[in-house]
Amino acid sequence: MTHKLMILPGDGIGVEVMAEVRKVLNWLQSESGIAFDISEGLIGGASIDAHKNPLTDETLAQCRKSDAVILGAVGGPKWADVDYAIRPEAGLLRLRKELGLFANLRPAMVFDALVDASTLKPEIVKGLDILIVRELTGGVYFGEPRGIEDLGNGQRRGFNTQTYTTEEIQRVGRVAFELARKRRNKVTSCEKANVMESGKLWREEITALHKAEYGDVELEHMYADNCAMQLLRRPSQFDVIVTDNLFGDILSDEASMLTGSLGMLPSASLGKPGAPGLYEPVHGSAPDIAGQGKANPLATILSLAMALRYSLNEGKTADRLEQAAQAVLNSGTRTADIMAPGCRQVSTSGMGDALIEQLRKTKAKAA
Ligand code: NAD
Numbered sequence: 323m324t325h326k327l328m329i330l331p332g333d334g335i336g337v338e339v340m341a342e343v344r345k346v347l348n349w350l351q352s353e354s355g356i357a358f359d360i361s362e363g364l365i366g367g368a369s370i371d372a373h374k375n376p377l378t379d380e381t382l383a384q385c386r387k388s389d390a391v392i393l394g395a396v397g398g399p400k401w402a403d404v405d406y407a408i409r410p411e412a413g414l415l416r417l418r419k420e421l422g423l424f425a426n427l428r429p430a431m432v433f434d435a436l437v438d439a440s441t442l443k444p445e446i447v448k449g450l451d452i453l454i455v456r457e458l459t460g461g462v463y464f465g466e467p468r469g470i471e472d473l474g475n476g477q478r479r480g481f482n483t484q485t486y487t488t489e490e491i492q493r494v495g496r497v498a499f500e501l502a503r504k505r506r507n508k509v510t511s512c513e514k515a516n517v518m519e520s521g522k523l524w525r526e527e528i529t530a531l532h533k534a535e536y537g538d539v540e541l542e543h544m545y546a547d548n549c550a551m552q553l554l555r556r557p558s559q560f561d562v563i564v565t566d567n568l569f570g571d572i573l574s575d576e577a578s579m580l581t582g583s584l585g586m587l588p589s590a591s592l593g594k595p596g597a598p599g600l601y602e603p604v605h606g607s608a609p610d611i612a613g614q615g616k617a618n619p620l621a622t623i624l625s626l627a628m629a630l631r632y633s634l635n636e637g638k639t640a641d642r643l644e645q646a647a648q649a650v651l652n653s654g655t656r657t658a659d660i661m662a663p664g665c666r667q668v669s670t671s672g673m674g675d676a677l678i679e680q681l682r683k684t685k686a687k688a689a
Contacts, residue, residue, distance in 0.1 A: 324357040325634045328388035328598075330365040330381070333401075333410060334607025335617035335670075336394020337368075342619035342674030343392060343626050346643070349678050353685060356636060361388070365417070366396025366410035366607075376413025382420055385598060390633035391417070392626055393602040398609045418458065423591035423600055424490070425497040426456040426570065427628070430557075430577040430587075435651035439582025439660055442554065447580050452560045453505065454577055455498040456570025458591060460490045461520075463567050484520045486566065491527040497592060498564035499536040508540040508561035512549045512569055524566065546573065553577055578604060585618025585659040588625035590632055599633040601625040611658075615669035618657040620647055623677065646680040653680075 327347070331340035350356050363369075363381040370376050376396070385391045396410040406412075432440060432450040440447045465483030472478055495511070502509045511528045513521035525543055532541045544552070546569040552559060553576055565573060578587050587604035603621030611617055624647060631640035654665040655676045661667050668676060 324359045325390070325636075326359045326388045327361070327629075328385045328391045329360060329362045330385075330391060330393045331362070331368075332365050332394040332396040332607065333367040333398050334395060334609050334612035335605075336366075336396065336607055338612070338615070338617050338670045339603065339619040339622040340392070340394045342670060342677075343622050345674045345678055346623055346626060346681075349681060350639065353682070354639060356639060365393065365413045367398055367401040369413060370401055370404060370408060370410065374408070376408055376410050377416050382417065385417060385421065388598045390598055390629040391421075391600045392622070392629060393417075393600060394622060395603065395605060395607040397607050398612070418591060418600065421591075421598060421600060422459070422593040424457060424459045425494050425592045426458040426574070427497075427501070427590040427592065427632075428454045428456065428574040428578060428587070428604065429589075429628075430454065430574075430581050432581050433586070433648055433651050435648070435654075436582050436586070436660060438662065440580055441582075442557075442580060447557065450557055450580060451505075452557060452577055452580075453501060453562045454570060454574040455494060455501065455562060455564045456574055457486075457490065457494045457564075457566045458570075459567075460486055461567035484518060484566075484568070486520050486524060488523075488527050491524050492531050495528050495531045495564060496535075498562050499532070499539050502539050502562040503536075506561040507538070508542070509536075510542050510544050510549065510560055510563045512544050512546045512563060512565040512573065514546055514569075515543070516545060520566075528564070549573055550576060553580065583618065583659050585621055585657060586624070587621050588628055590625070590628040592632060599629065601629040601633075615671065616658050617670045618659050619670050619673055620657075620677075623647065623674075642681065642684065643677075646677050646684060649680050649684075650676045 331337040396414050401410050430452045432447045437444045437448050462482045462484040465485040468482045470480045498509050513524040515521040515525040584605040591600045627640040627643040630636040656665040
């Protein structure tokens with residue numbers, strides 16, 4: 323079976339980290355017998371430069387035909403003044419919308435070798451492995467009515483609408499319960515049912531879904547503000563956290579910082595079963611270090627691992643990739659962002675090479 327992959331390096335360090343993903347794909351293709359049919363396209367500033375459009379219909383059509391899309395990052399000062407409607411980020415937002423990606427998965431994992439990179443005490447974050455599932459296409463960021471109105475007395479009123487339907491809650495809830503079954507079998511659902519009707523509905527619908535289809539999974543409800551506190555107090559109590567768009571935006575950023583570096587954080591966005599997923603690092607195009615070989619490629623390589631697991635049904639290869647990343651870090655190989663005393667600093671491509679070397683070693687040992 324051949325997996326169809328669409329690669330969108332984007333801008334800035336997106337191009338550099340994607341070159342390392344290419345190395346890994348080439349290695350997997352030649353050494354582990356997985357067949358990829360890889361296409362590459364432009365998005366963001368690179369596409370604006372070439373087509374005056376951050377995402378062309380042709381590129382979007384190619385994404386739709388793929389099993390998974392791997393993206394680097396978009397944006398940078400060069401495009402800061404382009405028209406708002408065609409700015410680099412608009413390409414990414416359009417891609418997410420057109421692919422119907424309603425569930426955003428953000429793992430927060432602390433690799434043993436990086437336990438000191440967290441701002442929390444090692445004993446609090448050691449072994450941490452949380453997955454936040456954020457609803458991505460509904461809620462207050464999209465709800466109508468919205469706007470700023472003039473009240474005519476020198477005052478203005480800004481307003482947005484938080485809205486969720488049964489279907490929107492159920493489909494993201496299902497993603498969370500299914501993922502929990504493959505992990506430690508626990509879901510924490512977060513909202514503000516105490517003060518918001520949409521939160522009350524969220525809690526009722528998650529409870530009903532749990533009762534009807536996922537009785538084997540442990541479910542707990544938590545107010546989102548309490549969750550924000552618990553993430554810092556005792557993060558190891560969580561397995562999968564499912565929450566709405568707004569709370570998910572904040573809680574996933576908070577959880578990711580438990581792990582220390584932006585250069586280590588992958589993400590996945592999923593739509594309907596069978597539709598292509600989008601896999602991208604959490605970080606942006608990092609103009610401050612772009613073109614200098616300093617970027618850590620692991621966030622994007624770990625995003626590829628998520629694609630292998632969630633879109634390509636190659637879970638074992640995903641495990642191998644993650645274990646190889648862990649082993650490379652354990653050996654003291656580091657890019658500048660995660661450098662520590664006594665470790666060996668490498669460039670972006672040096673980190674990619676070290677990962678391939680580790681995959682090679684593990685394969686030789688197993689043979
Ligand atoms: P950023 O994530 O690009 O960078 C923040 C800081 O983290 C910088 O100091 C950077 O050097 C560092 N950093 C980020 N990724 C790293 C990596 N892999 N290795 C080592 N260090 C890394 O965020 P920003 O500076 O706020 O934004 C820069 C541009 O990226 C902006 O144009 C922004 O709009 C865009 N952006 C895009 C995305 C995306 O494509 N999904 C996300 C965030 C920001």
